[in-house]
Amino acid sequence: MIEVIKNYILSICIVGLVSSIIISLLPNGNTEKVIRLVVSIFFLLAVIAPILTGKFSFSKIELDNILKADLTEKKLENIRLFNEKASLTASEEIKEQIYLLLKQEKITVKDINVTITNQNNKFTLNKITVSSNLKDKEKIKKIICTKLNISEEIINIEVDE
DSSP: OHHHHHHHHHHHHHHHHHHHHHHHTOOSSHHHHHHHHHHHHHHHHHHHHHHHHTSSOOOHHHHHHHHHHHHHHHHHHHHHHHHHHHHHHHHHHHHHHHHHHHHHTTOOEEEEEEEEEEETTEEEEEEEEEEESOSOHHHHHHHHHHHHOOOGGGEEEEEOO
């Protein structure tokens, strides 16, 4: 549909250019008025002929569909970008909360990784990995589970020596 509109506009431009050249080359006199009329009618026919023949129609439904398809693609891209940012923000917030909790308990943390997935606009906390030098893995898990209400199954503690 966009290609048809492009060709239509290009045709009008070419006919307009040719009409302008013909009119500018006209000699002054009685024939000038007649030739101007013929060129004007030719230009008018070039503009309306595709519409009258049905080769080019401005159907409201077609235009709505084109606009909706374009908007839908943009909306989907915006939703995808929003979800990525939301997932990243949530991940960073959880990391910060875990870091502060463990710092209050005087536990040194080397690294925290949080994995969040998004399926059908539903975010799921899949895995938390905490690297620490404290050998008591269960103590770290218990702090995170009780304070943040997170399931113990998704928490992985790595001890660095």
